[in-house]
Amino acid sequence: MRRALALPVAIAALPVVVALACAVGQEPVALGDAARALLGLDVDADTRLVVLDLRLPRVALAATIGAALALAGAALQGLFKNPLADPYVLGISAGGALGAALVLVFGAAGVVAAPPAGAFLGAAIAAVLVWRLAQVGGVMPLGGLLLAGVALGLTLSAALSAVLLAARERAGDVLLWLMGHLGGARWSEVGAVAICLAVGAALLLSKVSELNAFLLGEDVAASLGVPVERTKARVLLATAVLVAGAVAFSGLIGFVGLVVPHAVRFATGADHRRLLPVAAFAGASTLILADLGARSVVVGELPVGIITGALGGPFFLVLLRRSLRA
Amino acid sequence: MIAAHQLAVPFGLAPGLDLAIEAGERVAILGPNGAGKTTLIRALAGLQPLRGGEVRLDGRPLTAWSARERARRLAWVPQDTDAAPDFTVGEVVALGRLPWRRGWRGPTPADAAAIARALEHAGLTALADRPLARLSGGERQRVVFARALAQTPAVLLLDEPTAHLDLAHRAGLLARLAGTDASLTVVAVLHDVNLAALYFPRLVLIAGGRVLADGAPADVLTPALLEAAYGVPVRVLPHPETGTPQVLAPAP
Numbered sequence: 001m002r003r004a005l006a007l008p009v010a011i012a013a014l015p016v017v018v019a020l021a022c023a024v025g026q027e028p029v030a031l032g033d034a035a036r037a038l039l040g041l042d043v044d045a046d047t048r049l050v051v052l053d054l055r056l057p058r059v060a061l062a063a064t065i066g067a068a069l070a071l072a073g074a075a076l077q078g079l080f081k082n083p084l085a086d087p088y089v090l091g092i093s094a095g096g097a098l099g100a101a102l103v104l105v106f107g108a109a110g111v112v113a114a115p116p117a118g119a120f121l122g123a124a125i126a127a128v129l130v131w132r133l134a135q136v137g138g139v140m141p142l143g144g145l146l147l148a149g150v151a152l153g154l155t156l157s158a159a160l161s162a163v164l165l166a167a168r169e170r171a172g173d174v175l176l177w178l179m180g181h182l183g184g185a186r187w188s189e190v191g192a193v194a195i196c197l198a199v200g201a202a203l204l205l206s207k208v209s210e211l212n213a214f215l216l217g218e219d220v221a222a223s224l225g226v227p228v229e230r231t232k233a234r235v236l237l238a239t240a241v242l243v244a245g246a247v248a249f250s251g252l253i254g255f256v257g258l259v260v261p262h263a264v265r266f267a268t269g270a271d272h273r274r275l276l277p278v279a280a281f282a283g284a285s286t287l288i289l290a291d292l293g294a295r296s297v298v299v300g301e302l303p304v305g306i307i308t309g310a311l312g313g314p315f316f317l318v319l320l321r322r323s324l325r326a
Numbered sequence: 327m328i329a330a331h332q333l334a335v336p337f338g339l340a341p342g343l344d345l346a347i348e349a350g351e352r353v354a355i356l357g358p359n360g361a362g363k364t365t366l367i368r369a370l371a372g373l374q375p376l377r378g379g380e381v382r383l384d385g386r387p388l389t390a391w392s393a394r395e396r397a398r399r400l401a402w403v404p405q406d407t408d409a410a411p412d413f414t415v416g417e418v419v420a421l422g423r424l425p426w427r428r429g430w431r432g433p434t435p436a437d438a439a440a441i442a443r444a445l446e447h448a449g450l451t452a453l454a455d456r457p458l459a460r461l462s463g464g465e466r467q468r469v470v471f472a473r474a475l476a477q478t479p480a481v482l483l484l485d486e487p488t489a490h491l492d493l494a495h496r497a498g499l500l501a502r503l504a505g506t507d508a509s510l511t512v513v514a515v516l517h518d519v520n521l522a523a524l525y526f527p528r529l530v531l532i533a534g535g536r537v538l539a540d541g542a543p544a545d546v547l548t549p550a551l552l553e554a555a556y557g558v559p560v561r562v563l564p565h566p567e568t569g570t571p572q573v574l575a576p577a578p
Contacts, residue, residue, distance in 0.1 A: 207423055215410040219373050225397030225425035270412030
């Protein structure tokens, strides 16, 4: 019963969360007015400006990035059968971070679109690298892929540290960018992430049964007729697209991709046919709420990555304790 | 039905292994640890890279089958059943229909019927909604068995399906296996020679990557062959009820 209800609940919650996030802020709007503005009904011009032009792009960016991260995390946890896997485990995000840092430090001053472009390129290069490094003779052992990803991530992070050290006067900006940011979101950015989300989701959602078979072991999946190497390559490509899109436009937002799939699994079980769609909707709502927290806790604004980490970590520990006791 | 021709697997099987199994046969593969039993059954399943030789299914080399076509004819039950504790029994058994799925279509009535029959045959109908984490070892092994049955294969390959079970559960699983449709070809790697003799009309004894003996229990379970395979002198006595040979370890 709970398993069947999870998807309708997750879908129904998203518009409520969107309306809430569009209502709350420095210029508070009544929840009803925010909903009316979102539905295109008649409201005054100020409300429409605040809700549709100022807040909605940011909320939409949070939603698409949260969905992308949760999808990527859920898929990788399933592929590796490893509860610690998250979207950043393959080093793709470290490539994105390095790419963004290089652009922020060395080049293209004043070109606003440049850091996302650098991040996306860095993530794409890292994804190709990890794929090439983990593959031997057309076969990509999952254990090797995981280790190659972790090692590549550590190497790229070391390079990032070197870049920060070499350009200390810009290090603060870079760190702030990397910690996760959704402020100043524009519709063009939302559109770019939405394309990544659509591509990644389509690649993953058409392989949910194959991912289920992987949970029984790679050999069992092969004996069930799953083309295992093609499926692995497809999941790798999907997560690379999702992570590159997310990192390029928001930096490294932690814990959403790790915690949301686990939390969703409590409701849906392991079946990816339910898990992936619910995780996407739950990830969207979660990051919208985290970002709402980031812009409401103090005067000014916290990087949203700090909120997701600060709340996601303890939340994960509570879930962990519950499952250990069960 | 399924046959190995001149198989060779480095560090697994001695070059030139031959084994032919006809449709509907029930064959147990026996032998000491490291004899190559698991390598052989994995080779029959198409999961083992070969150095030489080939496996044929319906007269056609396994390598010429698509993974999906093959999975409709041939099911495999592994030694270690990888736990996926969040799955329910029904979800795992339903995965047996994966090779039959077409495009985006949901489960067909044929799928539902195959799943229901497999659950029924494995005695799991009442447990269909239970998560794997809340099953006993014996029940979990039956889930893997049911998943393979749901594939509605022509050939069922099992790698030590009773390895971690107690005597009652071992005999119970082999009885369920014996009770499957007579047209199903079954090849099982087993450690328990006595249960193998009781439930399988044909035994294949393997040692050092070679077939040492192949035939009815009375022809294979002889003291001389068993000592050659296992390296210890054993006693062989008839089972009091059936006369089937049963093997006793040497007294210390």
